Amino acid sequence: MSSKSANVFVKKYICRGLLNCANVQIRNLSDKNVKKTSLYNLHKKYNGKLVDFAGFYLPVQYADLSVSASHIFTRKSASIFDVSHMLQTNVRGKDCISWFESICPVDLKGMTPGTSSLTVFLNKNGGIIDDLIVTKVKDDQLYIVSNAGRLEVDKQHMLETSEIFRKKGNNVSIDFWDVTNRALIAVQGPKAANSVQPLTDINLDDLMFMTSRIGKVAGIECRVTRCGYTGEDGFEISIPADEAENIVEALLQSEDVKLAGLGARDSLRLEAGLCLYGNDIDENVTPVEASLTWLVAKARRSEANFPGADIILRQIKEGVNKRRIGIRIETGAPARKDAILRNVNGNEIGMITSGCPSPSLGGNVAMGYVAEEFKKIGTELLVNIRGKDIGCKITKMPFVPSKYYIKK
Amino acid sequence: MVLGSIMRSATKLSRSGIPPCCRRTFYSTDNKGRYYTKKHEWVSVDSGVGTIGISSYAQDALGEVVFVQLPEVGRTVAAGDECGALESVKAASEVYTPVSGTVTEKNDTVESTPSLINKSCYQEGWLFKVKLSSPEELQQLMNQTDYDKYLEESH
Numbered sequence: 001m002s003s004k005s006a007n008v009f010v011k012k013y014i015c016r017g018l019l020n021c022a023n024v025q026i027r028n029l030s031d032k033n034v035k036k037t038s039l040y041n042l043h044k045k046y047n048g049k050l051v052d053f054a055g056f057y058l059p060v061q062y063a064d065l066s067v068s069a070s071h072i073f074t075r076k077s078a079s080i081f082d083v084s085h086m087l088q089t090n091v092r093g094k095d096c097i098s099w100f101e102s103i104c105p106v107d108l109k110g111m112t113p114g115t116s117s118l119t120v121f122l123n124k125n126g127g128i129i130d131d132l133i134v135t136k137v138k139d140d141q142l143y144i145v146s147n148a149g150r151l152e153v154d155k156q157h158m159l160e161t162s163e164i165f166r167k168k169g170n171n172v173s174i175d176f177w178d179v180t181n182r183a184l185i186a187v188q189g190p191k192a193a194n195s196v197q198p199l200t201d202i203n204l205d206d207l208m209f210m211t212s213r214i215g216k217v218a219g220i221e222c223r224v225t226r227c228g229y230t231g232e233d234g235f236e237i238s239i240p241a242d243e244a245e246n247i248v249e250a251l252l253q254s255e256d257v258k259l260a261g262l263g264a265r266d267s268l269r270l271e272a273g274l275c276l277y278g279n280d281i282d283e284n285v286t287p288v289e290a291s292l293t294w295l296v297a298k299a300r301r302s303e304a305n306f307p308g309a310d311i312i313l314r315q316i317k318e319g320v321n322k323r324r325i326g327i328r329i330e331t332g333a334p335a336r337k338d339a340i341l342r343n344v345n346g347n348e349i350g351m352i353t354s355g356c357p358s359p360s361l362g363g364n365v366a367m368g369y370v371a372e373e374f375k376k377i378g379t380e381l382l383v384n385i386r387g388k389d390i391g392c393k394i395t396k397m398p399f400v401p402s403k404y405y406i407k408k
Numbered sequence: 409m410v411l412g413s414i415m416r417s418a419t420k421l422s423r424s425g426i427p428p429c430c431r432r433t434f435y436s437t438d439n440k441g442r443y444y445t446k447k448h449e450w451v452s453v454d455s456g457v458g459t460i461g462i463s464s465y466a467q468d469a470l471g472e473v474v475f476v477q478l479p480e481v482g483r484t485v486a487a488g489d490e491c492g493a494l495e496s497v498k499a500a501s502e503v504y505t506p507v508s509g510t511v512t513e514k515n516d517t518v519e520s521t522p523s524l525i526n527k528s529c530y531q532e533g534w535l536f537k538v539k540l541s542s543p544e545e546l547q548q549l550m551n552q553t554d555y556d557k558y559l560e561e562s563h
Contacts, residue, residue, distance in 0.1 A: 386477070
């Protein structure tokens with residue numbers, strides 16, 4: 001689930017008032033402040049509806065499919081998403097693992113080379129600076145994919161912390177891939193493996209969920225990681241920028257594969273119960289409050305040496321006041337970000353952080369935060385949508401069962 | 409309809425569902441029957457009753473509509489009042505009435521089949537009707553020519 005979209009998207013295009021924000025001038029394609037990914041021409045060729053998303057021109061959808069049709073197609077077949085806007089970082093040096101563990105609660109020491117993990121950058125209060133996927137390439141090499149919406153923050157955070165680490169005599173170097181020289185695509189869906197396999201020399205039967213390997217795709221050396229942001233089986237393929245178009249075109253030769261945009265990406269990740277940074281998690285919530293306690297590795301709890309460890313470990317032991325939960329509204333309007341949650345007595349007990357109609361299930365899905373005593377699955381609540389309190393229920397996430405490629 | 413320029417293709421109109429006889433007026437630049445707001449609602453008046461909907465530009469920007477909330481019949485509204493909402497998978501958008509008066513009818517068919525708004529925003533996909541209390545308000549709205557120019561300039 002490495003590819004997370006940015007809060008900017010939600011602020012501009014998903015939440016109410018999407019249509020308020022009239023400041024995206026796609027017409028002015030020479031806007032120097034908005035970057036093009038290496039798939040920009042391909043998006044135009046296939047009639048992508050391009051928007052400025054976190055400073056990059058990316059498609060919300062393509063003209064041939066509505067967002068819900070594209071969503072359903074991904075769940076039944078396979079879709080390609082351009083996620084080149086995300087920050088790809090290479091870390092090298094014999095001390096890279098201890099540096100990384102000094103800013104994240106992941107157990108990198110305990111991970112086998114070639115495996116990946118979801119983790120979070122934490123601030124000193126245990127708040128989430130960003131969520132990201134880290135791959136332990138080797139004992140002295142890491143590959144990181146983090147959010148476009150946090151690109152500058154992440155860069156600064158990695159540079160500053162590594163600088164301090166180096167001054168203590170450690171060996172670690174950080175190298176950011178720019179969008180002009182590296183692309184990243186996600187191929188997601190039950191037919192993703194069958195579509196990618198004929199083009200690659202990697203035996204995908206052996207490439208388990210959250211493992212990563214270098215191999216040829218359509219003759220080009222790429223990094224293929226079995227992960228994604230849809231709840232489906234699939235891959236993220238990191239590609240030299242000038243080869244990205246060729247690889248996507250090669251994949252599109254299969255009828256099982258179509259292009260998909262940011263719209264479907266958001267509804268897919270929500271059904272899969274995956275967080276969107278800036279909406280569902282931010283610097284003001286800890287992994288414990290965000291129901292991501294599993295990200296705080298057992299080995300790291302005893303070491304207690306990650307940022308905010310005192311606060312996070314106390315929360316694990318003593319509990320928290322609010323918790324991220326899933327919400328289902330069976331019929332009617334979807335609850336969007338900032339909708340107020342009330343208990344059946346009408347008292348305010350929480351807030352929605354993201355929500356949309358569910359193309360797979362019908363009705364609506366959402367996530368949000370409630371006071372701890374209301375977090376139980378099945379709790380009936382009220383959500384205020386345009387002035388009316390509508391019945392809703394706390395529901396287990398993922399809303400749609402995940403289909404990751406895991407050894408049974 | 410609160411609407412921003414999330415895309416350029418204001419002219420890429422959905423034609424499916426519109427009877428051939430209407431296509432001419434659809435593309436006409438001097439349609440005198442329809443008046444538009446800057447928020448992309450339209451109103452067309454017949455015998456003092458205005459029929460209200462959203463423009464093709466608006467439905468295209470919003471995407472496939474999956475839920476519709478309309479005002480209750482009998483409600484008194486003032487121009488600019490929020491009178492309902494349209495939801496697509498990716499976005500929600502409020503609908504504002506371009507004219508003041510009393511709601512006389514709402515389109516039950518779009519409530520059960522919201523995608524009509526995408527297929528036929530000027531015909532079957534109308535939203536509600538208002539008996540005008542201040543017909544002079546129409547002068548504040550844009551005619552087709554002005555609206556086309558507005559789309560051209562601002563989006």
